[in-house]
Amino acid sequence: VHSVEKLYKIATIPGDGIGVDITEAAIQLLEKVAEVDGTFKFQWENFDWSSKNYKERGYYMPPDGLEQLQKHDAIYFGAVGWPDVPDHISLWGLILPIRKYNNQYVNVRPTRILEGTKSPLTQCANKPEDLDWVIIRENSEGEYAGQGGTTHENSPHTIATELAIFTRVGIERIMRFAFETARSRPRKKLTMVTKSNAQRHGMVLWDKVFHEVAKEYEDVEWDKMLVDAMTVRMVNNPQSMDTIVATNLHADILSDLAAALSGSIGIAPSSNLDPTRRYPSMFEPIHGSAPDIAGKGIANPVGAFWSAAEMVRWIGKGELDHVADGLMTAIENVTAAGIKTKDLAGSANTKEVTEAVCKEVEKVL
Numbered sequence: 001v002h003s004v005e006k007l008y009k010i011a012t013i014p015g016d017g018i019g020v021d022i023t024e025a026a027i028q029l030l031e032k033v034a035e036v037d038g039t040f041k042f043q044w045e046n047f048d049w050s051s052k053n054y055k056e057r058g059y060y061m062p063p064d065g066l067e068q069l070q071k072h073d074a075i076y077f078g079a080v081g082w083p084d085v086p087d088h089i090s091l092w093g094l095i096l097p098i099r100k101y102n103n104q105y106v107n108v109r110p111t112r113i114l115e116g117t118k119s120p121l122t123q124c125a126n127k128p129e130d131l132d133w134v135i136i137r138e139n140s141e142g143e144y145a146g147q148g149g150t151t152h153e154n155s156p157h158t159i160a161t162e163l164a165i166f167t168r169v170g171i172e173r174i175m176r177f178a179f180e181t182a183r184s185r186p187r188k189k190l191t192m193v194t195k196s197n198a199q200r201h202g203m204v205l206w207d208k209v210f211h212e213v214a215k216e217y218e219d220v221e222w223d224k225m226l227v228d229a230m231t232v233r234m235v236n237n238p239q240s241m242d243t244i245v246a247t248n249l250h251a252d253i254l255s256d257l258a259a260a261l262s263g264s265i266g267i268a269p270s271s272n273l274d275p276t277r278r279y280p281s282m283f284e285p286i287h288g289s290a291p292d293i294a295g296k297g298i299a300n301p302v303g304a305f306w307s308a309a310e311m312v313r314w315i316g317k318g319e320l321d322h323v324a325d326g327l328m329t330a331i332e333n334v335t336a337a338g339i340k341t342k343d344l345a346g347s348a349n350t351k352e353v354t355e356a357v358c359k360e361v362e363k364v365l
């Protein structure tokens, strides 16, 4: 009897630096997962939209780039940015338009201490449940709306404005997603972050809409923090939080901190989701292109693998959760066995970690 194999079309954008190394590793792992599972396959299409090609072509994405991506079930992204291109050009040339035009208004960033790894926080180094968060980042507006302008450029009187845009629609949908996430987790706890003492328009609207939406989720325990105090709480009392919702900028910063507190920025994943599923969602580790270790074959692929697991969960629409969970078990069996890269105080390289996880997949799945 032949079972019908499901085919998932994935667009890959390795980008720059270690984005290339870890995307290659993630594809190798996902191919192994599909082979071992046997009920589905991946069809890959690679897009060479890098900073190097930008310098030759004058653009990151071709004019029909977004259309090309929309033919896929999901997008797998490595990292973009290189020292010889200003970061705002690479960001606005590639990743921000992909998020925006594919309605990826949620960015989910889970953080926890994986088996066999250690938090730099002494108060939670040995108990994984002491640091287990998921940051829900508003991914479509706020401080990264791109509105603003510059006058009197190149004069001593230059004025630049950078407008943060907050809409009721945008806030309400991210709050609802955050409450749903909190509700789906054992602790049912949500912390909402603002800077509404100093920013008296957009952040006050966040507060207001938050309270409205909270009424629909009486089973979720919640609290509110100002972002500055939040950084202190993350360090001093990591046990006290579970799901966290914050603006585009605040959550960007908090999730780098969260990743570092969980052991390394190299393990942290992210999912850029269009919850309506009208457009493809995008999965990427949160780290950047890391020019200092690019091309050396030593990048930690764990953040890329975790992102790959979340991609499998998403495209499977509930039918591949066991595969995603198995993949996470395989990753943690490897870190638990001490097969780790240098950023996690190990001595393995990217290839060794990748091969070890592939081997575990054969046992676990």
Ligand code: ATP
Pocket (backbone or CB within 6 Å): 018, 079, 080, 081, 087, 265, 266, 267, 286, 287, 288, 289, 290, 291, 292, 293, 298, 299, 300, 301, 303, 341, 343
């Ligand atoms: P971006 O602007 O894209 O966020 P960034 O300049 O903030 O990038 P990253 O590239 O994310 O910086 O990483 C900062 C440093 O952390 C790197 O230079 C590297 O030393 C380390 N690092 C990041 N990712 C990894 C990884 N996967 N494995 C090992 N080390 C990493």
Ligand code: MG
Pocket (backbone or CB within 6 Å): 256, 288
């Ligand atoms: Mg960064």
